Amino acid sequence: MVMMVFGRLVVSLKSKIRSLKMKKPYDKIEKSESMRVEIRSRKAQKLIQETLKIADSPNSRTTLAV
Template identity: 55%
Template sequence: MGIQLENFVESIKSKVRKLKKLKKPYIKMDKSSSVKVEIRSKKARKLVEKTLQAADRPGKRSL
């Protein structure tokens, strides 16, 4: 029984190794123009929010 278990474990290990080797490489995709616009608009909103918060506190100059 012990030898059968060893053989079973070895066969599973070899299958896992094969699966790791067959893994396809990651292909990085470029951002679409709509995603780029969305990122810019989020950055712009954050900047406007910071500016408005600074304007609400005229005595402090932390931006």
């Protein structure tokens, strides 16, 4: 039983060491104005698509009953 616990400990330590080795430092880039505009545009398009999907669904209660 002690050997099983010890074995699990060794395996977890090995995986932690491997994950630490794999992490590579990187330089964080500053977002340019065009990148900000692109991100806002993508978010807006996603919101529009979701809104249209809801509005076009047959179960939508947003349509007026005539």
